[in-house]
Every structure is written in C-alpha cells, then in structure tokens.
Amino acid sequence: MSWLTNTLSPVGLGWFGGFLTSSIGKKVLMALTGLFLISFLPIHLLGNLYLLKDDKGESFNLYAEFMTHNKIIKAVSYTLYLSIVLHAIQGLLLWRQNASARGQNYAVKVTRAVGTNARAATRMGWLGTILLIFILLHMYQFWLQMKLGNVPRAAYGNGEIVKDLYNPVMDAFANPTFVIIYVVSMIAIAFHLWHGFQSAFQTLGLNHGKYTPFIKALGKAYSVLIPAGFAIIPIYVYGDSMGWW
C-alpha cells in the first residue's frame, strides 16, 4: 500500500543510523565536526600568541598548565579529538566513494564553480590529508611529549613547578624544516577553510539571501586571518633566533 516502504535505513540501522549513513547525513557529520574544529582554531591561536610575549615563556607555560588541568577544557578537548577522528575518517571514506562514482574519467574536464574556489573545493581530500599528517606530527611533537612529561620543568613566581612547553616550541621554531612544514600546513588549512567554512553552512541547509553573503565573507576573512596568525609565530620566532629583527 505504501510507495514508501522502508524509506530510511538501507541496512537496518534504525532511523538514526539510516540518517548518518545517507549521503546527506555523512555530509552533516562533516559539517558539524568541521565547524567545531573551526571554532577551536581561534582559541588555539590566542594561546599561541603568548609565545610572542617576552617573558621567557611564563605566560605561555601557565596557560598550558591551565588548559591541561581544567576539567571543562579537558572534556571539550576529548570532543575535539573525537571530531578530528570522525572528520578525518568520514572525509577519507567520502573521498574514496566520490572518486569511484565517476567510473571512467573524462579526457577533458573543466570544473567551474559559483561563489567558491573550484580548485580548493575539488581538492578537499588532498588538503585534508596534508592537514591530517600535520596534526599527527604536531600532536606527536608537542601534545604527546607534554602528555608523557618529556619536557623540561620550569618554576615561576608562586613557586609552582610546571611543564615547560615553551622551550621545546622555541627550539622547533628555530629549525627551518619545521618552520616550512608549519607554514605550508597553514596554507593548506587556509584553502581547506576557504571552501569548508561556507560549505558547512550549505550542508546544514543554511543558505539564505540575507545571511549567506555574510557567511561567505566571514569564511574568506577567517580562512586567511586565522592561518596567517598561526604562521606568523614560527616565522617571527625563527627570525628572532637568526637575529633578523
């Protein structure tokens, strides 16, 4: 009697599973995790800016101490790790599925786009892979060493001894290889966000004549300014170590 028998859930996962495994549900997961990661970037950047303060790392290390010991921030950070994992795995799966949906490739193919950058939009998989490798390296180099306590200790004003992340970061940024890896990764994140920021809103169905121009403009400004803010720090530290300024 129904032309709609078994509307949802092609594989018997219930309605929610059916939603998550649908093409739109997969993209909704990408959009939500992506927006959460986007919202985290300025917080991370504000912390990093302490590196520029000329106090031998006191404010940066105390900030790191606070961030690693506050319960609410810990809960948020686990949500963040989960988001990175989900965004990366789902992204790689979508990339594979999308690449195979064409079958035979075109001999000549020109991709035009409306209101976004076609080159960035069609290379989200590659950009994301660069970012995943960067995040793994980044977390191994700083996060894991901090977690395992493989960093020096420093004592400040109130006599409290805290982990010293400042000096390992300064050492890394005095190394031109790391500076280049870091800056290239920030360029990749800029292109990733150039498309991803506004794309997330579109996926969630938020496209409206009144707000979309603002979202697109904000996305463009965000995708340039935030990565530029991150990239300036290693360049500044490197230049400082070389006595350029």
Add this chain to the structure above:
Amino acid sequence: MENMHLKLKIWRQGGKFSKKGEFVTYELDNVSEHMSFLEMLDVLNEKLITQREEPVAFEHDCREGICGTCSMVINGHPHGPNAGTTTCQLHMRFFRDGDTITVEPFRAKSFPVVKDLVVERAAFDRIIQAGGFVSINTGQAQDANAIPVSKESATASFDAAACIGCGACVAACPNASAMLFVSAKVSHLALLPQGKVEAKRRALAMVKQMDLEGFGNCSNVTACEAECPKEISVENIARLNREYISAAFVYDEKEEKGGGAG
C-alpha cells in the same frame, strides 16, 4: 568565418568499436557557423554513412532546449562551454576554424554508456518514481486564489521546476553527485501547497533512491550550477538538506505503514 574546418575527437563505444570505448578523430569541412552543434553532428553522420562507416550515436529530441535529451560533454563542459544552454542550443559560431573539439558522453557510474555518446539515465527515472510526484489527482483547475501561494514560493518553485532532468549536474560534478537534480525536484514540489503535504517522505524516499543508484556525495563545489543549462541554483541543495534533515528527525514511517480507520 563563414565555413569552418574542424577536427572532432569523438568517443566511440560499442558497435564496430571496442566495448570499453576509444576516441576517434574525424575531420569535417564546410561547417557553417549557423549550424547548431547537433546539426553539425548530423552532417558528420551523413558523411560517415556515405562513406559506409558507422554513424555516431547521440541523443536528441526537441532541439529547442526543453527536453534534456542531448547529453554530451564538449571540451570538458556538459552541453558545451556556454552558460545556460543545452547542446542543441549551442551554435558553431562559438568555435573557430581549425579547432579540435573533444566530445565525450556524460560520465558517471550511474549513467552507463549505451553506445558512443548515448548514456542510460534511468537512474533519474527511478529517483522520480521513488517520490518525485504528488500522489493525489489534481482534479479540475482550482478557482483563482482558492489555494493561496505567495509570489516568492511560486517563483522559487518555478525556477526549480525549470530542471529538464538532463543530468548535466551529474556530468559536471567532480563526485558525479545527483544532488542538484534531486534538490530541484524536491524543491519545486515542496514549495507549493499540493506538494508540501508529502514533502517529508518525498525527501527521504528520493534521497534514499539517489544513494541506492550510486551517485557521489555533494561537496558543494557548485560545478552543477555553473554547468546547468537551466541555471538551477544550489540554494535548492540547501533546501533539500533542510527538508531531509528535518524529515529524518520528525517523520515517523511507522505511522505511515499503519492502516487507516475501518
């Protein structure tokens, strides 16, 4: 340039040609700039037939840009490089003497090649069958304004209804996604009172069928809108996303399966 000489690099598949397909280059003289692209192919085919060669199979029907049949990718663009036109509306004056033109079929796993430039687009029919309709008889024409429809809804619905189901969106999409097509069909019905009644289950059913057909996922590249001969906007895709997300969370299919009273 009155009459052009062209090199046509055309995909041939099946018939006397290999099953997996190959490009064959043909030379064509005296191509008038007034010809449509399809008329130019007609001339090529007449030449091939006189030479006792197999003509190029391509689809065509209305030749006035409303049927959506003339699917082919010309120099990397579905329906050719011009915006807002179908292949039959593309005229040879947009090419230059001595040009090499590459002509390929729409490429997507869900659009298998039947022969040469002809692809099977039954996947779109099955998506429509899954829910792209209003399941009541419309009856007699209503009195004017018996069912109020706002100007904005009518316009947006009509813009979506301009979709001719040609499949250029799939052909243009780097992921071979059918989201623009499905979103146009969902939008044009959901925006009107008669279609709104079944909007939720329609969105669920059509997206499910779209996924079953093996189309790719939308990456919001917007190549579909850029190449759509009817210039359907990706705003429709956002509307489909809204319809689908809300339907997934509030539409209970169990209630639908229950029988009516009596």
